[in-house]
Amino acid sequence: MSWLLNHHRVEPSGSRLNRISAISMPSVTPAQLNVAIDEIIKLNPPSNTCVSFFRGNALTLYGKSKQFLKGLAITILPVLLLTGLIANTFITTFSNYSKSAKIRRTLLYSVELGRLIHYLQEERDVSALYLTSIEEKTKLLLLERYAATDKSLEELTFWTIGPTLIREEFQSKEKFLSYLNKHRYELSTLQLSIVHELEMYTTLIRVFITWLYDAITEEQSGSIWRSLVAYQEVVIAKEYMGLERALGTVYYSTGHFSSIDVYLVFLESQDIANATFLSAKRYSDLVHDLYEKNINVRMNTFL
Template identity: 40%
Template sequence: MNSCKRVHPSDGEGIVGRSTSKASILSQSPSELNVAIMDMLNVRQTPTKCDILCRGNPITDAGKRKQMIKMLSVVMLPVLVITGMTANTFAIAVGNYISSSNVRQLLVFSIELGALLRSIQFERDMSALYVSNIKPETKDFLLQRYPDTDLAVQNLSNWPKGDDIISDMETPERFLSYLNKHRYQLDVYNQSVEAELNFYSNIILVLLKWLYDSVSESSTGSVWKDVVAYQEIIVAKNQDRANVTFESARFYSQIAFDIYNAELAKNPNVSERIEEFRNRIKANNYSRESASIKEAELWFDNMTIYQGVLTRTQNALALTIDKSLAKESQEELKSVITICIVFGVILIVCPLVVFAVYSLTSDIQKYSISIANSTKALNKEKQRTDMLLYQMLPKSIAEMLKRREQVDAEQYNESTIFLSDIVGFTAICAQSSPLQVIDLLGNVYTTFDERIDVHDVYKVETIGDAYMVVSGVPKHNGKRHASEIATMSLDLLRNVKRIEISHLPGIRLKIRIGIHSGPTVAGVIGTKMPRFCLFGETVRIASKMESRGKANRIQISQATRDLLLAIGGFDMEERENDVVRREILNAFPGMTGRTYWLRNVDGLNRRASEHSSSSETEDESCCTEKSGGKFCTI
């Protein structure tokens, strides 16, 4: 027969007395941390699409990014709105500033264009006077106007361009060439007055069109009315009925009319003289022989004075418009500078906000990890504490105590109590040191604890070498309490025979077992170190059954035997009528019947083999194959 290998139950991890180091508690895998954080945040383990997009575990990089995006959205949304409004205001201010600058440039161009128109008008008048053949001296008047016209053309800061411009006026050079050609041909072709007036009037019409095209209502902003009045003054210098034109100018700008009246007041009679000359010209009572150069000079002198009034009005109005535009430009420039400062502040603040949110998110992540570690460690400690408490008290009673509920003693009408001790324990202790005794008891009770987990029983307590187990308490299990204790007893007896005493070779461990079934009372005793205790005659009978038993045998009472017999499958043998049996019966007068030895139960070897196959090899089971089946040595 093969010898059995020694089994060390202490090699298995016990529940009590096994402490976990702090480092092992705090060191957690990413999955454990994830579960802890999800539990802390109360996040569903099966997240929805909204959870996937909006929520996340802050200890992960993805969750950290989601948290930062949400926080940045809250912070940056008003910043972006303010930035958009500021940008819109900035665009408007820049547009107004550019528009004011353009209007000022166009105003300068209009002044230059007005000077050119005035020069062309004077040249037209002198040229018409010359071709009328009044006197040869008028040639000198005409020649004096040519340089003024040429200078006015050269002083234009901008020359209009476009498809509708006639070829002779595409550039200043071509226009001067066209004008000089006409001047040269003036004496050659002997032009008429009408032809001369038409030539210059056509040029003036083109220049007036340039004036209207250069300044429009849409491009002059808030001063467009004054600019239109300015245009009308320029046009008035080329029209016969200036009063009508000035009424139009007054309609657009009271400032223009006030300036005109102020300038006209300096020459109060010029309007009447001009109107008188116009009436005489319209009457046309003069012939070539009666024509007077002096009268012509008076007409031109008065018109010159009137043109001067218009010119000064034009210049004064231009200055007024320019001041207004300069003021607006300055205000718009201040607005642009202010908005640029605001933009600069935003550009400085935004990175700081992003950095602050990132730092805050990182701190939250670190804090979450710290909380997760602490929570996980606390949960592990709580589990260890609960496990220790469940070893001291039944789980149901322990839960009631944790809820601070009162636990009253309870009567159990049906229960079976198991008691055992080690045979010759005193002699073994005499041959062993205290540490060896503790190691021995540790091995025995660890084996017992491992085996009773297979059965529906509850370990009540261990005192020295005594081991007490009950079934049917505190959890009711009907009539099965006797069979559970009986099966467990046979299982323990079978396993304890395999335990060797390492420091006492050759000595086998033997135990006595006593079992009795009956009613009992159970309750929690004590507050600082509460214990679950059993009381009643059933306990005393079970103790007597154990103390008066024999080594490696299980003594049961008549009550237990009857319950097992009703269940069936148990092999029991009546104890002979010896002195010990009579002593037991005499100790408990109310106890009737006999005592029995529990020998075996059907299927015990099969169940034990199935349970041990997961942790032991075939050699360790100490089984040998023989004909007819497998037999195990105990």
């Protein structure tokens, strides 16, 4: 009877399922489970290499690493892009600042050179006038020109190092000023000719004009290159006009030119001044407008 009761005894379902599982399913190791999952994934292969790299089962260690890299890439990529944009903006801004600073230095140096050339031209004119008419009034005017030239020379922030340094007086600012003062002293003590005086100052001025040519380049001047070239042409035209004026002063003081060569220099100065000033007006409309404005003012003054 006991065997019959045991035969019809109802066991709990959970215990029965565990027994069935133990009989029907063998134990599986984690490595075997990874292999089985990989086999399932291979049934749906990725469309490209990038998807293949980031695809993986999150249950496996290798898949977890891929998922971590994917999340890290999604987080870091925008940061890297933003950093790149900021770096590019900084580099562009710094480059523009450096270029603007270089243009500013070129502009200031050109203005300083132009101012020095201007005062040397005035000193040349008054020196020639002094030799033709040695009067106390002319001497005082000449001393004023000396002071103005010295001040413009002192304000020159940069002394060019180049081929002109083979001349001893151009090796430094101090040597140039010493040379200039020596000549000024000789003007009062020695009997110098007017032509010699004009030639001496003109030689010095032409050296500084060469420096001005070297300073104004398209690479260093950027967008204001045409304006600086116009300024350079005005300075050169002014130099030849000044030489023409000085030689004219000599002519009206003495009644004649000392030689035919001096007369030819006078005519040449006229032609070069006119041609150079015409070139300046072509480079900049401002030069033309200022010229016309001054002409109209002077005409109204005389009328």
